[in-house]
Amino acid sequence: MNGVESNGQAKADMRVRLRGVEFKNPVLVASGTFGYGAEAKKYCDIEQLAGIVTKSVSWKPRPGNPPHRIIETASGMLNSIGLANVGVHTFVSEKLPYLAKFDTKIIANIAASSMEEYRDVLEHIEQHATPNLVGYEINISCPNVKDGGLSFGTNVERTEELTTLLRASTDRLLIIKLTPNVTSVAPFAQACERAGADAISLINTLVGMSIDIYTHEPRLNTVTGGLSGPAIKPIALAQVYQARKACGIPIIGIGGIVSAEDTVEFLIAGACMVQIGTANFVHPDAGIRVARGLAEFLQKQNISAVGDLVNSLRIRAELKAAGW
Amino acid sequence: MLAPGLVTLRFHNPKVARETIAGQFVNVLPKAGAIDPMLRRPFSVYNTDGDEAEIIIQAHGRGTNILADTAEGEMLDVLGPLGNPWNYKSGDFKTAVLVIGGVGVASMLLLTRALVKEGLPVQSYYGARTKDLLALQDLTNLHVATDDGSEGFHGSVINMLRKDLEARKIEQPKLFVCGPTGMMRAAAVLAAEYGIPCEVSLETEMACGIGICQGCPVPTDDTTFQKTGKRFRLVCMDGPSFSAETITI
Ligand SMILES: Cc1cc2nc3c(=O)[nH]c(=O)nc-3n(C[C@H](O)[C@H](O)[C@H](O)COP(=O)(O)OP(=O)(O)OC[C@H]3O[C@@H](n4cnc5c(N)ncnc54)[C@H](O)[C@@H]3O)c2cc1C
Ligand SMILES: Cc1cc2nc3c(=O)[nH]c(=O)nc-3n(C[C@H](O)[C@H](O)[C@H](O)COP(=O)(O)O)c2cc1C
Ligand code: FES
Numbered sequence: 109m110n111g112v113e114s115n116g117q118a119k120a121d122m123r124v125r126l127r128g129v130e131f132k133n134p135v136l137v138a139s140g141t142f143g144y145g146a147e148a149k150k151y152c153d154i155e156q157l158a159g160i161v162t163k164s165v166s167w168k169p170r171p172g173n174p175p176h177r178i179i180e181t182a183s184g185m186l187n188s189i190g191l192a193n194v195g196v197h198t199f200v201s202e203k204l205p206y207l208a209k210f211d212t213k214i215i216a217n218i219a220a221s222s223m224e225e226y227r228d229v230l231e232h233i234e235q236h237a238t239p240n241l242v243g244y245e246i247n248i249s250c251p252n253v254k255d256g257g258l259s260f261g262t263n264v265e266r267t268e269e270l271t272t273l274l275r276a277s278t279d280r281l282l283i284i285k286l287t288p289n290v291t292s293v294a295p296f297a298q299a300c301e302r303a304g305a306d307a308i309s310l311i312n313t314l315v316g317m318s319i320d321i322y323t324h325e326p327r328l329n330t331v332t333g334g335l336s337g338p339a340i341k342p343i344a345l346a347q348v349y350q351a352r353k354a355c356g357i358p359i360i361g362i363g364g365i366v367s368a369e370d371t372v373e374f375l376i377a378g379a380c381m382v383q384i385g386t387a388n389f390v391h392p393d394a395g396i397r398v399a400r401g402l403a404e405f406l407q408k409q410n411i412s413a414v415g416d417l418v419n420s421l422r423i424r425a426e427l428k429a430a431g432w
Numbered sequence: 433m434l435a436p437g438l439v440t441l442r443f444h445n446p447k448v449a450r451e452t453i454a455g456q457f458v459n460v461l462p463k464a465g466a467i468d469p470m471l472r473r474p475f476s477v478y479n480t481d482g483d484e485a486e487i488i489i490q491a492h493g494r495g496t497n498i499l500a501d502t503a504e505g506e507m508l509d510v511l512g513p514l515g516n517p518w519n520y521k522s523g524d525f526k527t528a529v530l531v532i533g534g535v536g537v538a539s540m541l542l543l544t545r546a547l548v549k550e551g552l553p554v555q556s557y558y559g560a561r562t563k564d565l566l567a568l569q570d571l572t573n574l575h576v577a578t579d580d581g582s583e584g585f586h587g588s589v590i591n592m593l594r595k596d597l598e599a600r601k602i603e604q605p606k607l608f609v610c611g612p613t614g615m616m617r618a619a620a621v622l623a624a625e626y627g628i629p630c631e632v633s634l635e636t637e638m639a640c641g642i643g644i645c646q647g648c649p650v651p652t653d654d655t656t657f658q659k660t661g662k663r664f665r666l667v668c669m670d671g672p673s674f675s676a677e678t679i680t681i
Contacts, residue, residue, distance in 0.1 A: 140646075147643040147669070151511075171663035178639050178647035183468040185639060189646045192664070338467045366467060389640040390461065390472060392511075 120406035121413040124381055127306050129242045131158035135399040138362055138385035139164055139217035144203040151392035159213030164247045167225050169195035179318050179327045184337030186316050188330035191219050196229045200236035208238035219247040231277050243281025249312035251334045261287040264295045271303030286310040293347045294354035301355040309360035311344045337386040338364040345377050352378025368401025375417040435567040439489045439500040443508045446483040451513050454542035455673050458512030459641035462495040469495050474638050476539035490535040514641050515672050518543050524629050525606030531619050532558040533611020539633055541570050559589025590618040597626050620676035630676040636667045643669035651680040
């Protein structure tokens with residue numbers, strides 16, 4: 109029991125465990141939508157977050173794509189940031205030590221264009237790990253770079269091979285971030301499980317496009333980009349549900365979450381944690397708003413622990429019998 | 433209404449009103465709580481007065497149309513002040529020359545006030561397509577240009593300024609430029625020709641306005657900066673105003 113409110117109602121237990129790691133609540137902020145913490149800190153008490161998944165980091169710094177990098181679309185946005193990042197050396201010399209000052213968990217997201225680069229980046233971070241670095245999220249799903257991880261993320265064998273390789277290099281949490289840009293996410297979830305991943309996170313952005321009808325030109329310089337925001341939530345939810353049916357490892361749900369209610373849907377569908385992405389751009393404290401709202405929801409619904417929601421989808425017997 | 437298509441919104445926000453320095457902006461939600469449109473829109477802080485602040489909206493798209501229709505008493509969701517101020521204390525000039533196009537006027541009132549406070553003379557060069565589109569409040573030593581000649585100089589504001597620079601009418605000028613991209617580019621070229629300092633205030637798409645999305649890059653020519661492996665600066669954090677020679681507009 110975490111404590112009792114003055115009205116006598118018990119506060120719900122918000123804690124979540126991923127293998128040996130205990131998070132104070134199920135709400136993380138997603139890679140690429142919270143920088144490296146320093147920028148958003150002014151607007152968000154980051155110690156109230158379960159943790160921060162840092163911007164994808166590669167071996168060398170990447171300048172990112174030329175403008176225009178973002179376009180708003182219906183209830184969402186397209187981006188082609190192109191994995192702009194400081195490179196792993198600056199990441200371990202500046203960003204990790206800075207983040208070590210806070211009472212929150214850090215998950216380092218890695219992007220690369222070859223097996224070796226993924227491994228080298230991970231091992232370099234491993235050598236410079238700070239106490240609150242609890243694991244890695246492997247981005248095999250960025251649609252916005254020519255040589256990016258998507259070639260891994262859309263190939264089951266390569267996904268499994270990469271996961272096996274990285275598993276051998278770390279005892280920290282290993283989370284594989286999956287793409288929705290595949291016919292079925294199920295074999296990917298299973299490949300990650302077979303190769304020893306601790307969890308999978310999904311979804312990354314969907315390939316999308318926007319066109320200026322007067323100039324006939326694509327609105328993004330990379331022609332297509334990654335779609336995120338509330339527009340993608342139903343897709344993300346379905347993919348979490350399909351992954352839940354396919355594998356037994358924990359799932360971190362991502363995609364269009366802006367509220368506690370959105371989070372509850374993901375938990376019911378089978379995720380045990382969530383990540384807040386695009387919503388941070390509108391409210392830099394979106395993560396803690398969601399965490400607070402979730403605690404209130406649990407209390408109002410008399411649910412004693414957030415874990416009770418996880419994978420609690422009820423599909424009526426006759427629907428199941430009919431094959432749904 | 434200042435001029436057709438321009439709407440002023442005044443709102444209570446002590447933080448923005450008390451902390452904004454000329455050149456900073458706020459990021460405003462078209463509709464508080466809505467997810468479509470979802471992103472905030474950036475606007476220069478036009479005026480501050482006690483605990484209240486004002487922005488000028490040029491209604492031309494989804495978000496700005498919604499904002500321009502904001503009813504009296506409605507809540508505005510405003511994040512700010514954001515970005516860096518105009519560098520009006522650079523000390524490398526004797527006369528501040530404000531070069532203004534269209535709604536760029538929104539960042540000039542606070543700048544004028546700040547310059548006057550510093551005891552620096554101000555000349556304002558302001559261009560619009562036609563005279564009805566000029567929003568002329570509170571500008572000092574105003575020189576007006578209209579594309580159709582309906583008021584002031586007939587032609588572009590840059591050509592008007594070029595004439596005065598040629599005639600050496602302005603003592604040790606520094607240009608502070610805000611307007612359409614083409615105008616800012618032309619102003620930067622003009623400043624380079626005359627070897628005078630020039631600062632431009634850029635407008636790019638923005639998602640966050642606080643440096644977390646990387647969505648607002650501007651290519652930079654600054655070689656010391658490029659040594660860090662970066663080729664872009666962020667308009668929201670490193671700008672919105674930049675010394676013209678350091679970036680590619
Ligand atoms: C630092 C800064 C200060 C600004 N100050 C003012 C001001 O004082 N008054 C004013 O009227 N306008 C100002 N603008 C421009 C204003 O932000 C855009 O006109 C507005 O975002 C357009 O939104 P929309 O929904 O109406 O247009 P839409 O075209 O429907 O917008 C779609 C998307 O594109 C973005 N976008 C489109 N055009 C621009 C643009 N020119 N700049 C930035 N984002 C854009 C929008 O934010 C939105 O995400 C400023 C821009 C910046 C960056
Ligand atoms: C601007 C932007 C940058 C992103 N950068 C990364 C990144 O570097 N690495 C990564 O794994 N995912 C990145 N993502 C994907 C998000 O982490 C998240 O998976 C996706 O946006 C869906 O969640 P959302 O709808 O809540 O934003 C980025 C998303 C956006 C919008
Ligand atoms: S607008 Fe997000 S980084 Fe500048």
